[in-house]
Amino acid sequence: MSPADEAKREIPADERIEMLRTMRRIREFESVVQNKFADAEIPGFLHLYIGQEAIATGVCHALEEKDYLTSTHRGHGHCIARGLDTDRMAAELYGKETGYCNGKGGSMHIADVEAGMLGANGIVAGGIPIATGAALSAKMRDTDEVAVSFFGDGALSEGAFHESFNQAAIWELPLIGVIENNQYGEMTGLDEQHPPSTLDDLTIYGEPYGVHRERIDGMDVEEVYRTAMEAVERARNGGGPTLIECVAYRFEGHHEGDSQFYRPEGELDEWKQRDPLLTYPEKLVDEGVITEAEYVDMEEGIETEIQEAIEFARESPLPDPEQAYEGLYAEGGEGA
Amino acid sequence: MSPADEAKREIPADERIEMLRTMRRIREFESVVQNKFADAEIPGFLHLYIGQEAIATGVCHALEEKDYLTSTHRGHGHCIARGLDTDRMAAELYGKETGYCNGKGGSMHIADVEAGMLGANGIVAGGIPIATGAALSAKMRDTDEVAVSFFGDGALSEGAFHESFNQAAIWELPLIGVIENNQYGEMTGLDEQHPPSTLDDLTIYGEPYGVHRERIDGMDVEEVYRTAMEAVERARNGGGPTLIECVAYRFEGHHEGDSQFYRPEGELDEWKQRDPLLTYPEKLVDEGVITEAEYVDMEEGIETEIQEAIEFARESPLPDPEQAYEGLYAEGGEGA
Amino acid sequence: MSTATSGTEEMAVRDVINQALGEEMERDERVYIQGIDVNGRGGTSNILKGLDERFGDERVRNTPISEVSIVGSALGAAATGMRPVVEIMYCGFLGVAGDQLLNQVAKMRYMFGGKLDLPLTIRTKNVMGANAAAQHSQALHHWLAAIPGLKVVCTSTPADTKGLLKAAVRSNDPVMVFEHGGVYNRKGEVPTEDYVYEIGEAAVERPGEDVTVVATQNQLWNAFEAADRVDDVSVEVVSPRTISPLDTETIAESARKTGRCVVVDDTPLSYGTQSQFATTIYENAFFDLDFPVQRIGVNDVPTPFSPSLEDEVIPDTDDIADAIRKLA
Amino acid sequence: MSTATSGTEEMAVRDVINQALGEEMERDERVYIQGIDVNGRGGTSNILKGLDERFGDERVRNTPISEVSIVGSALGAAATGMRPVVEIMYCGFLGVAGDQLLNQVAKMRYMFGGKLDLPLTIRTKNVMGANAAAQHSQALHHWLAAIPGLKVVCTSTPADTKGLLKAAVRSNDPVMVFEHGGVYNRKGEVPTEDYVYEIGEAAVERPGEDVTVVATQNQLWNAFEAADRVDDVSVEVVSPRTISPLDTETIAESARKTGRCVVVDDTPLSYGTQSQFATTIYENAFFDLDFPVQRIGVNDVPTPFSPSLEDEVIPDTDDIADAIRKLA
């Protein structure tokens, strides 16, 4: 199947249901950890992905196991969509030894290198050069692996974005940049952070590099999936980098604790009409892909999963203090 | 006169002669210091401006005293065009106390803040944020000053360029970026350092920011002057940033000592046909603006000037070693 | 500084910052603020709240997320007549602006032969102990102090925050002001009059006879607590206030008196401030020292996220008290 | 390492680098080079000449002038199966990649729970004494050593260049290799066999009894010269080789033996390596020291351009010899 055909194909029912499930799992995870954070069970910072589920889900559904991704401070959605286990994720958020990073990373640094997940990142745009390197490595090792970097609209103002895409374009690397335009960088709207020339289409930031550019609805998981699929196939086949802007909205505060003083009245409600977890289940039910009852079952299963994940996290031990001094360097190795 | 008219006006003969003189002074200064460097009279690094004289000359001729500029490692041309004295410049290259920086800066850091010349810069793209700040300051202080940043094609790959132009565009700052495309970044050609999408027009790097863009012949001092004039007038009148690509060629090595192994055969000779110090005097003579004899006189005067500058530099004392510990911080001042 | 005729008022560090900046902006219209979310949110710790309304959007400028340009454009503005006060949200983001700090801000005046003033203040905060993980949880004043050409101050108490921040804003040199997230809510008496503390002067915050503790920021507060706790030992607590240039004499004088010193800070033990403080003491009080200087800091790891791990790596009151007892 | 069965050959440092990298690239095809002008020019000091022809454009990759991406993409490649060797032309350009170094390269493994290897070598050079002025003339190994998570080595002699560079390339951790422009043309005997020096081990380069001199790079050569000059004093010269983690024991042992120490390096006296070396000595040889450690370095200014000024600020053989005589 050619990439174009692949992208246009009817998405099989089981895959659609799978995407719905992934989105629902992200939503559930985020909602529950939001509560646990409010209860002071979870330490540190928490940046929720609620509202943006379709992006991580659609993109990651287009990836294969061998591929790589880098994420941001708002990374739980990418982790779940990538297939990380919610129990070890929750444990990491709780700072427990059973977490993905044994409690060393927390929400802003969850990683599972085994799964090609090269880490959330607390530095805006910090992951883009790393993904560029994974794409370079994929190419040098003569594989058809691709690397996806997720980042926010705000990251487009950092030099790291530009240096990376410039280099990726010169070297024709299999790199896909996914701009999650959620309308804000922290508490400041797009129009204060980007010139007017960019506001209609943030992918214009990639224009100099001659990369493929797509601007799509980030609340439509199937559109995201199809677009990502095209980009992935192109990258696998040596067609070089793509930059995709997914237009969406963040339903919660920038981080938990944010008063959200900056939202114009009604804006949130308007966007919530397009909540993928409202529209997509409805659509699948309407189209007879899933029954309401099945969806309720699915939801219940997910609630149980996340409840158990939280239990797992709660019951896991905190790391032994001495572990603070481990893991910085590789053990042994020649000349180590 | 509207900016457009201003730019289209016939350039008066005395100004044309002045530009010729400036270019010729740059050429002479560079040729002489090249020799002095070869004789090991001048320490450190030397990056010559030979071939690019029309750029600094045309741009600086469009500026007024109140304006600012930042320069690069290849900064002598900008200094001379800005009106700095060749004797204190030479003294700085010689590391003498009478130099612009009292010998502390050398070729790569000549500055004359009094003259709005905010420094050569040893870091590629390092001056762009500084010029952006001067433009911001001009605006905040409610003046109509403008800031020009000169930089090479290579600087377009640095994040600093992007962050600055993005910010300047949002804030509509009176910033003019002058890309001196001399076909190489060090010993590597443009096509290895920039994606194919940029090679026909490097100002595309400014496309995302919606700034005004011009690509011109950097060996034609009048075209440079007219284009700069338009950009300057626009910036003075609140019309925001401009990015100008001046297409030119570096006639000498990247720095003195460069073997120039990388030049395709014949390339240099071809470009030398367009040497502004060949074509412009010819043109002015042809058009009767200056006679051959007058030009010979001018050249002799310049040779004397530069010879005297070198003498001044040679005869000036080296700074007293103890001065190494002065000048780091301001003396006195509240809370200093 | 004389506070003889002046009253004092109890304030939290965070309110002192707001007040001091407001006063400086009133005093000199060239002073302005730029940074991420400084307008609206009032900066990353909401400390600047209200300055936007008082001084307008031009003087409290929201920038894009572009640390290179935030720092670099402030430098350019400082070189041409303005007196910018930059906020870098967390000190961990200073790395993004690494070149502008290392090569432009720090070297510009010197390279140019000392011929221009650079009245540039860069405020940022050390954060340790907030479970913010390795990138957000750092103390980096040692890293900036390692660059000649940057003056570096560390604010710790309400009173020194006022004196040092005002001094930074009025200084004609680039000054890095390191605040600390862990002391923002600390309260103390602050003289109501206008004053500056000299940059480059340390202070004996609490006089004593037996053991000297040199401490910064949250560790200064821990040092006070430790001093209270070991009440059989007379502890002298010294706050360097300025990290670069360091006030060698004040620190050494205390060391010569007590002959026993503890130095404590949130930076790493290798190449952190403690080694510089200790060296200063050894060199200037060598023949008066009874024991080696006790260095307390982070044992050369990034800051881990988990509370159990972070508690382990960050120095606390117990560590200081133990070190005092060991010497006494 | 045993060189018993091995011959030696006289080589210049610059040729050792070329040879060692060539051998490592032959040994492991995952090893590759990226940086500005590494292909064609052979890197900023032409040291890599010929590697492009031997290994092709893919493995000797010219990058755009983009230090953030040069370092960051190498990190990403290291995390996914390659073993990059990056060249940063002058150490002064490390600031451009400040965030990638401070927050990504140094912290990635630790933050991720120690679960990945990062076989990344970053070569750069200190330059002092070449009249290259403040931005190009710097020694910054102390600045990188101040970041936990980066191993930092300083190469000085032909033999240690081979041993340390090979160790760096084979290490599964990020290693910053600081070369020094002032020693590239130094010659010395190099064992012809394949060997690595353990990262984290210092070496007594020249044994002695009366005074210890701890020195790096060009100052190591100056120390040899100074030791020759003061021939009435028996000088022990120690090369730390690795700056982070520092080999405390080797340095302290020498200090305990001699009781008199000089530490000399091209970094600034405040927050430079000298303070860390000195602290190490004071703490581990406190009761054996007869005098304070003599620190020699740059007196807290950027490097000035003019020869008369640069000569003043950079330590030289005279400074070392004077310090030795002062102690002896």
Ligand SMILES: Cc1ncc(C[n+]2csc(CCOP(=O)(O)OP(=O)(O)O)c2C)c(N)n1
């Ligand atoms: C280099 C750097 N600067 C500033 C910050 C603080 N910060 C954290 S998230 C954020 C906003 C990012 O906006 P965007 O990229 O749009 O992502 P979003 O939060 O909207 O998902 C900022 C400024 C940071 N983490 N790193």
Ligand SMILES: Cc1ncc(C[n+]2csc(CCOP(=O)(O)OP(=O)(O)O)c2C)c(N)n1
């Ligand atoms: C940040 C940084 N990286 C690398 C260098 C080394 N360097 C000096 S000049 C130069 C080439 C610059 O090319 P370009 O911008 O085109 O200017 P040109 O030399 O052609 O005038 C490089 C890579 C530097 N000075 N600064």
Ligand SMILES: [Mg+2]
């Ligand atoms: Mg956003």
Ligand SMILES: [Mg+2]
């Ligand atoms: Mg060029």
